[in-house]
Amino acid sequence: MKRVYSFNPGPATLPLEVLKEAQAEFLNFADSGMSIIEISHRSKPYEKVHNQTKADILELMGLGEDYEVLFIQGGASLQFSMIPMNFATEKNPGSYAISGTFSNNAYKEAKILGVGKIAASTESENFRRVPRQDELKIDSDSAYFHVCYNNTIYGTEYHYIPETGNVPLFADMSSDMLSRPIDFKKFSLIYAGVQKNLGPAGVVVVVAKKSLIEKSLETLPTMLRYDTFYKKNSLYNTPPAFSIYMVGKVAAWIKNNGGLEEMAKRNSAKAKILYDVIDESDEFYKGHAEKDSRSFMNVTFRLPSEELEKKFVAEALEKDLSGVKGHRSVGGMRASIYNAMPIEGVEALADFMKSFKKNNC
Amino acid sequence: MKRVYSFNPGPATLPLEVLKEAQAEFLNFADSGMSIIEISHRSKPYEKVHNQTKADILELMGLGEDYEVLFIQGGASLQFSMIPMNFATEKNPGSYAISGTFSNNAYKEAKILGVGKIAASTESENFRRVPRQDELKIDSDSAYFHVCYNNTIYGTEYHYIPETGNVPLFADMSSDMLSRPIDFKKFSLIYAGVQKNLGPAGVVVVVAKKSLIEKSLETLPTMLRYDTFYKKNSLYNTPPAFSIYMVGKVAAWIKNNGGLEEMAKRNSAKAKILYDVIDESDEFYKGHAEKDSRSFMNVTFRLPSEELEKKFVAEALEKDLSGVKGHRSVGGMRASIYNAMPIEGVEALADFMKSFKKNNC
Numbered sequence: 001m002k003r004v005y006s007f008n009p010g011p012a013t014l015p016l017e018v019l020k021e022a023q024a025e026f027l028n029f030a031d032s033g034m035s036i037i038e039i040s041h042r043s044k045p046y047e048k049v050h051n052q053t054k055a056d057i058l059e060l061m062g063l064g065e066d067y068e069v070l071f072i073q074g075g076a077s078l079q080f081s082m083i084p085m086n087f088a089t090e091k092n093p094g095s096y097a098i099s100g101t102f103s104n105n106a107y108k109e110a111k112i113l114g115v116g117k118i119a120a121s122t123e124s125e126n127f128r129r130v131p132r133q134d135e136l137k138i139d140s141d142s143a144y145f146h147v148c149y150n151n152t153i154y155g156t157e158y159h160y161i162p163e164t165g166n167v168p169l170f171a172d173m174s175s176d177m178l179s180r181p182i183d184f185k186k187f188s189l190i191y192a193g194v195q196k197n198l199g200p201a202g203v204v205v206v207v208a209k210k211s212l213i214e215k216s217l218e219t220l221p222t223m224l225r226y227d228t229f230y231k232k233n234s235l236y237n238t239p240p241a242f243s244i245y246m247v248g249k250v251a252a253w254i255k256n257n258g259g260l261e262e263m264a265k266r267n268s269a270k271a272k273i274l275y276d277v278i279d280e281s282d283e284f285y286k287g288h289a290e291k292d293s294r295s296f297m298n299v300t301f302r303l304p305s306e307e308l309e310k311k312f313v314a315e316a317l318e319k320d321l322s323g324v325k326g327h328r329s330v331g332g333m334r335a336s337i338y339n340a341m342p343i344e345g346v347e348a349l350a351d352f353m354k355s356f357k358k359n360n361c
Numbered sequence: 362m363k364r365v366y367s368f369n370p371g372p373a374t375l376p377l378e379v380l381k382e383a384q385a386e387f388l389n390f391a392d393s394g395m396s397i398i399e400i401s402h403r404s405k406p407y408e409k410v411h412n413q414t415k416a417d418i419l420e421l422m423g424l425g426e427d428y429e430v431l432f433i434q435g436g437a438s439l440q441f442s443m444i445p446m447n448f449a450t451e452k453n454p455g456s457y458a459i460s461g462t463f464s465n466n467a468y469k470e471a472k473i474l475g476v477g478k479i480a481a482s483t484e485s486e487n488f489r490r491v492p493r494q495d496e497l498k499i500d501s502d503s504a505y506f507h508v509c510y511n512n513t514i515y516g517t518e519y520h521y522i523p524e525t526g527n528v529p530l531f532a533d534m535s536s537d538m539l540s541r542p543i544d545f546k547k548f549s550l551i552y553a554g555v556q557k558n559l560g561p562a563g564v565v566v567v568v569a570k571k572s573l574i575e576k577s578l579e580t581l582p583t584m585l586r587y588d589t590f591y592k593k594n595s596l597y598n599t600p601p602a603f604s605i606y607m608v609g610k611v612a613a614w615i616k617n618n619g620g621l622e623e624m625a626k627r628n629s630a631k632a633k634i635l636y637d638v639i640d641e642s643d644e645f646y647k648g649h650a651e652k653d654s655r656s657f658m659n660v661t662f663r664l665p666s667e668e669l670e671k672k673f674v675a676e677a678l679e680k681d682l683s684g685v686k687g688h689r690s691v692g693g694m695r696a697s698i699y700n701a702m703p704i705e706g707v708e709a710l711a712d713f714m715k716s717f718k719k720n721n722c
Contacts, residue, residue, distance in 0.1 A: 001388055001389050002389050002392060002393075002394040003388065003389065003394045003395075004393070004394030004395060006394075006395050006399055006400075008399075008400075008401045010599065011398060011399055011400060011401060011402060011599065011602060012399060013395070013399050014396065014398065014399055016388075019387065019388055019396055019398075019399075020388070022387070023384055023387040023388060026380065026383070026384040026387065027362055027364065027377075027380055027381070027384060028362050028363050028364065031363060032363075032365070032683075033363040033364045033365030033367075033681060033683070034364075034365060034367050034374070034683070035375065035380055037372060037375065037380075037560075037561035037562075037607065038367055038369075038372055038373060038374050038375055038380075039367075039369075039372060040369045040372060040684060041372060041562070073434035073435045073436065073439070073563065073601070074434045074435050074439070074584055075434065075584070075598040075599055076598070077583065077584050077597070077598040078434070078435070078582075078584040080582075080583075080584075081582035081583065081584055081585065085582070108583075109582055109583060112579075112580065112581075112582060112583070113582070193598075193599065195599050199398075200398035200602070200603050201398075201402070201599045201600065201601055201602050201603070202434065202563040202564075202601035202602075202603065202604060203563075218473075219473065220473075221439075221441075221442035221446070221470055221473060221474070222438065222441075222442070222469075222470060222473070223435055223436070223438050223439040223441075223442055224442065236438070237436040237437070237438040237554075238371065238372065238436055238554065238556050238562045239562065240434070240562055240563035240601060240604070241372060241561070241562050241563075242561050242562070242563065242603060242604070243563060243601070243603070246398065320394060322393075322394070322395070323401060
């Protein structure tokens, strides 16, 4: 069976064991005589998956009873709107750190509603780094302060937790949730479109303080109120059951593989391999991100010319190294190396980078 | 391998051939070396699936270039809000026929926004039938007239297309889309949460006149504007790729099995078997729906006592006839017999009903 190493930013590679497990039980889930995609979301076997997935996520994050896990559709892009709709007002706007495309998109949705403010931006530096603590201008009347913790497109990541005073800290962790231990208790709301590190596209995992989401504005549409999901255990209507089931399998896989400590160890080892190749290439490869903002998840770099970049993509693909082309806003290359990318894949890419350099220098 | 006949209302049974095909290629989709749930939504193999699914749906419905297929997350429940947000105003409200739980939920979302009106309701008759044409009070200044074409919970279905004058006709067809030929050209917007007749939960198929959705209000959140999905081919953000892929396989299966004409033939034959058992049972089984509103998709009936109903559910399950318990708002039994339910399953249920009656009469 053909399998490639996929460095796509998302949807992204998933653990092969997890895929095989899902495949094996695809026609008969939990001895129900039905597929997981046929079984009722009100049935005991499904509910067990649903609740275990929630519990495993909280356990992995080291969070307790004061946090709730919600499963919401629409992608992180819908969260960009739900967050200001639920929490921000003109008087108490949301405050945004702009560190790339998605944090900017989040801010734009608050702006459409007239309830967004910019606390910091590194756009003038083409988002080569995330804002520093001393650059954050967070008004104390902000409803929340919002960051995008890992910037998939630019290959940058926060390596500190912003101090926000009394302002609740919200984070889009779509591309690094469950990739390393973070003091998640410092956050009031964390969300992730799962298709990078956690499962198949189709669900967003929202982890929020219960006190924040137990009561929403009654003037909001039902499906845009966080309390609808909270009060109904994310079962107000039919949930995206297959995506949740796969997230559950991935969460179990993380637990069985040493949890977030071990993920962090593996991920930083993988990132180091690629950054070392870049740093030791005599500027044949040039990293996009500044060193102290480098992402463990998305390694972005350029080559000496666009022609060489095209050649790099084509030759990589011949070696079954897929999806290394960067986003058009940065150009060049991007290797996404989430939890499920094995070190062998990263080593294969590093070897290819070295020999490509030798052949084209 | 254990397989049961599932009469669940949704998520519901899917064609076994389709499930087997998806299982076989689960680790290596289209020779990409990736699973369909890992592959980029910007890749050629995925785009082919995406566009073919759209084309097949239009072809099956007999619709042309003036209609567009959109894939939107959030379930029909989010459509209940998106529709009034996009189309209704206080001056031109949405007009609703209330024929059951979901049409009422749709109306309620318009009401939250202050833009909903009731055109007819059969609530006082416990929704045993859909409203008749002569009962529909559709103001000519309505932004649209909304019906729920098949009422899953009550087991009723429209057997006529409402005449609405100049008012655009909108229909929630979550539980009967692609189950039979309908003159879909009379509708301006049709939508279906796919987890009944079309695929796994996680996507809503919206089929709308292009003229209706080409420009949305700029004050709306991006993910709640129909034009976002229209202009970006439902790829503004990562779509729920697996659900769409399965819908595509189901649409192809319908085409390969004779299209909507053949589906209608099979579905009415299946429904007849069960309604005949009910009608010939000397009132041991009592249908909930009035005869001229009977659904081809969901057959609802009661037994002489709640005790017998419990026994019926338990004994049916022993015979691998699963999911026959009715919704709490109607009580009794409900057999959902969508496209993918084979006639053998319906015959097995009919045989069981006859022998259960004999043993408990």
